[in-house]
Amino acid sequence: MVTVVTATRPDDAERVLGALRRHLDERRRVVSGVDDRVDALAGRLSDFVLNGGKRIRPRFGLAGWSAASPADATVPDEILTACAALELIQACALIHDDIVDASDTRRGRPTVHRSIEAAHRDLGWSGDPARYGVSQAILVGDLALAWADEMFVTSGVDPAALGRALEPWYAMKTEVLSGQMLDILAESSGATDEETPARVNRFKTAAYTVERPLHIGAALAGAAPDTVTALREFGVAVGQAFQLRDDMLGVFGDPEVTGKPSGDDLREGKRTLLLARGTALATAGEADFLLSVLGTDLAPAELERARRILVDCGAVASVEAEIDTFTVRALDAIGSDAVSEHGRVTLRALAEAATRRRS
Amino acid sequence: MVTVVTATRPDDAERVLGALRRHLDERRRVVSGVDDRVDALAGRLSDFVLNGGKRIRPRFGLAGWSAASPADATVPDEILTACAALELIQACALIHDDIVDASDTRRGRPTVHRSIEAAHRDLGWSGDPARYGVSQAILVGDLALAWADEMFVTSGVDPAALGRALEPWYAMKTEVLSGQMLDILAESSGATDEETPARVNRFKTAAYTVERPLHIGAALAGAAPDTVTALREFGVAVGQAFQLRDDMLGVFGDPEVTGKPSGDDLREGKRTLLLARGTALATAGEADFLLSVLGTDLAPAELERARRILVDCGAVASVEAEIDTFTVRALDAIGSDAVSEHGRVTLRALAEAATRRRS
Numbered sequence: 125m126v127t128v129v130t131a132t133r134p135d136d137a138e139r140v141l142g143a144l145r146r147h148l149d150e151r152r153r154v155v156s157g158v159d160d161r162v163d164a165l166a167g168r169l170s171d172f173v174l175n176g177g178k179r180i181r182p183r184f185g186l187a188g189w190s191a192a193s194p195a196d197a198t199v200p201d202e203i204l205t206a207c208a209a210l211e212l213i214q215a216c217a218l219i220h221d222d223i224v225d226a227s228d229t230r231r232g233r234p235t236v237h238r239s240i241e242a243a244h245r246d247l248g249w250s251g252d253p254a255r256y257g258v259s260q261a262i263l264v265g266d267l268a269l270a271w272a273d274e275m276f277v278t279s280g281v282d283p284a285a286l287g288r289a290l291e292p293w294y295a296m297k298t299e300v301l302s303g304q305m306l307d308i309l310a311e312s313s314g315a316t317d318e319e320t321p322a323r324v325n326r327f328k329t330a331a332y333t334v335e336r337p338l339h340i341g342a343a344l345a346g347a348a349p350d351t352v353t354a355l356r357e358f359g360v361a362v363g364q365a366f367q368l369r370d371d372m373l374g375v376f377g378d379p380e381v382t383g384k385p386s387g388d389d390l391r392e393g394k395r396t397l398l399l400a401r402g403t404a405l406a407t408a409g410e411a412d413f414l415l416s417v418l419g420t421d422l423a424p425a426e427l428e429r430a431r432r433i434l435v436d437c438g439a440v441a442s443v444e445a446e447i448d449t450f451t452v453r454a455l456d457a458i459g460s461d462a463v464s465e466h467g468r469v470t471l472r473a474l475a476e477a478a479t480r481r482r483s
Numbered sequence: 484m485v486t487v488v489t490a491t492r493p494d495d496a497e498r499v500l501g502a503l504r505r506h507l508d509e510r511r512r513v514v515s516g517v518d519d520r521v522d523a524l525a526g527r528l529s530d531f532v533l534n535g536g537k538r539i540r541p542r543f544g545l546a547g548w549s550a551a552s553p554a555d556a557t558v559p560d561e562i563l564t565a566c567a568a569l570e571l572i573q574a575c576a577l578i579h580d581d582i583v584d585a586s587d588t589r590r591g592r593p594t595v596h597r598s599i600e601a602a603h604r605d606l607g608w609s610g611d612p613a614r615y616g617v618s619q620a621i622l623v624g625d626l627a628l629a630w631a632d633e634m635f636v637t638s639g640v641d642p643a644a645l646g647r648a649l650e651p652w653y654a655m656k657t658e659v660l661s662g663q664m665l666d667i668l669a670e671s672s673g674a675t676d677e678e679t680p681a682r683v684n685r686f687k688t689a690a691y692t693v694e695r696p697l698h699i700g701a702a703l704a705g706a707a708p709d710t711v712t713a714l715r716e717f718g719v720a721v722g723q724a725f726q727l728r729d730d731m732l733g734v735f736g737d738p739e740v741t742g743k744p745s746g747d748d749l750r751e752g753k754r755t756l757l758l759a760r761g762t763a764l765a766t767a768g769e770a771d772f773l774l775s776v777l778g779t780d781l782a783p784a785e786l787e788r789a790r791r792i793l794v795d796c797g798a799v800a801s802v803e804a805e806i807d808t809f810t811v812r813a814l815d816a817i818g819s820d821a822v823s824e825h826g827r828v829t830l831r832a833l834a835e836a837a838t839r840r841r842s
Contacts, residue, residue: 151657154654154657154658154661155657155661158658158661158662158665158682158686159661159665159679159682161665161668161672162661162664162665162668165664165668166661216625220621220622220625223618223621224618224621224622226614244671247672249671249672249673250671250672250673250778251670251671251752251778255585256667256671259582259583259667260664260667260668262579262582262583262621262624263579263583263660263663263664263667264664265621265625266575266579266624266625266628266660267657267660269625269628269629270628270632270653270656270657270660271657273629273632273636273653274653274656277632277636277649278649278653283642290636290637294629294632294633294637295513297629297633298510298513298514298626298629298630299513299517301622301625301626301629302513302514302517302518302521302525303517304622305521305524305619305622305623306517306518306520306521308615308618308619308622309520309521309524309619311610312603312608312609312610312615313606313608313609314608314609320518323517323518327517393610419609419610
């Protein structure tokens with residue numbers, strides 16, 4: 125996502141990485157005080173956080189701060205640290221999601237539970253290696269969630285700013301967990317309505333990935349209420365467009381670019397809005413086919429047919445139109461004087477990158 | 484644990500329950516704003532927290548506050564709320580532990596993952612009910628961990644007091660997670676040394692259950708450094724005695740009183756200090772027997788033989804002696820002027836209850 129990088133100051137990405145490394149190293153000193161073997165497990169969290177990830181949420185956090193600050197303001201270290209803490213929430217979310225989805229790989233490497241499982245097997249320990257991997261990875265994820273709060277609250281931002289930012293910070297955590305629970309529930313209950321995936325998109329993605337990070341950044345900067353409102357409206361719209369783009373990539377994405385298997389969402393049985401629209405618009409026979417291959421290891425010909433159905437029935441065009449609608453709505457939201465000119469430039473670039481991306 | 488109740492003001496238990504109920508109800512309003520079906524899952528967390536538990540950690544938190552406050556001081560609501568938040572950390576720990584241990588029951592009722600699994604089965608949803616139960620329970624535990632921080636930080640205690648209490652609060656979370664990871668690691672790696680279970684006791688139990696709650700309470704009260712030191716020393720010693728008593732109950736406890744199956748620790752394959760001492764003191768043949776039945780569903784005769792070995796080899800007497808040593812050390816720690824007379828009375832009663840209990 126090179127385009128996103130250009131929307132932030134080039135050295136901010138390095139500074140986010142540095143803040144994460146410092147915080148993880150400090151916390152690991154507490155862990156190694158307990159036991160070096162446990163510190164080796166905590167090291168897997170460090171590796172996971174420091175060696176990958178697009179830092180989307182810290183970027184939106186910083187964009188929210190910048191939009192509500194003077195054009196030439198350099199982000200202070202404590203604000204940068206508070207925004208970087210968002211990446212640790214994401215670490216917990218991904219590590220626990222990978223357990224829930226029984227995923228073997230993430231970012232082209234074994235998932236945390238799988239890599240711990242492999243270590244158990246290599247050492248010839250007793251018990252089931254897979255169970256061991258899942259058990260320890262649940263706790264590694266908990267550690268990430270605990271450390272996220274610690275990093276945010278002890279970031280050094282002044283008490284007034286922190287007081288303002290805590291409300292969106294805590295709301296975000298409840299929203300993303302609720303959205304993820306709804307996602308799992310939708311998959312198991314076989315929900316085919318559009319309202320359920322729309323809510324998942326709204327809370328698991330839009331609130332968590334864009335709206336709340338912008339809100340947190342703006343709150344840290346002491347933004348005026350109408351600026352906060354504009355940024356949040358922008359965030360909800362961009363976040364929903366971002367998720368719809370994700371839905372498209374989950375079926376049509378190039379594995380070489382996404383790093384995920386071809387047609388991954390169909391294989392995982394995800395109840396996306398694209399799928400709901402497809403089953404609604406396609407013929408009964410085509411809809412039955414889509415639902416019958418959902419959650420299975422699709423053969424190339426099946427994937428090809430599913431893709432063709434989604435294109436031919438108009439679901440793809442309809443989702444693309446919706447992405448455009450959300451993008452227009454996002455740009456409208458930041459069109460007023462409530463958002464600074466330099467903020468608008470940054471946010472436009474972020475909206476572009478989030479909705480036009482290929483990975 | 485009636486004796487513990489007598490060591491706190493009788494209405495504090497009701498107040499802790501009320502604070503937890505208020506916080507959970509407020510957070511659930513955010514969840515029901517996402518989806519009522521998800522709120523039903525969050526309701527399982529409320530049921531779990533509100534319908535059981537000994538409130539040991541809030542009690543020690545309040546004892547720490549009281550010991551460092553005037554004898555006639557009534558606990559203010561905000562201090563009570565901050566201490567009650569400890570119970571949400573415990574909810575996360577238990578919900579995730581029950582997944583790790585594949586436990587079916589807790590407090591005489593189905594564990595959270597099992598109850599969600601049963602609901603999935605009753606509704607005839609697709610996919611594996613057990614997988615679904617575990618997936619949602621991981622997230623319910625995450626919700627408890629997220630809400631614990633929110634409850635603690637937004638409790639309303641003044642910023643200076645909160646600033647003092649955050650250090651032990653965050654350290655406690657890292658310690659308990661590290662201790663739990665070491666416990667799982669010890670079980671799988673087949674550690675038979677005494678140092679490993681001693682570290683698990685030190686961090687998973689002593690720090691988390693007694694030392695840090697006292698530390699947090701004392702920090703909230705603005706205790707002098709030597710008072711904090713005395714309370715922490717007391718807490719480490721009582722906490723270790725508490726765990727050793729737990730080890731004894733895990734093998735010899737009466738299921739009618741503990742609410743757990745007879746010989747539960749042996750069935751679960753726990754690497755306790757009692758077991759390590761038993762395998763060290765018993766004959767080679769007896770030690771082999773103990774290790775061979777560990778982690779299996781012991782027949783009554785096997786459990787009886789394991790118990791007899793642990794008694795006859797002197798392991799039980801040695802652990803009982805150690806409980807006494809820790810108890811004496813705990814009482815010594817609070818013997819100086821650093822701890823108020825009324826604080827000492829409360830703490831003595833808590834030490835007594837923690838080490839002499841039958842459940």
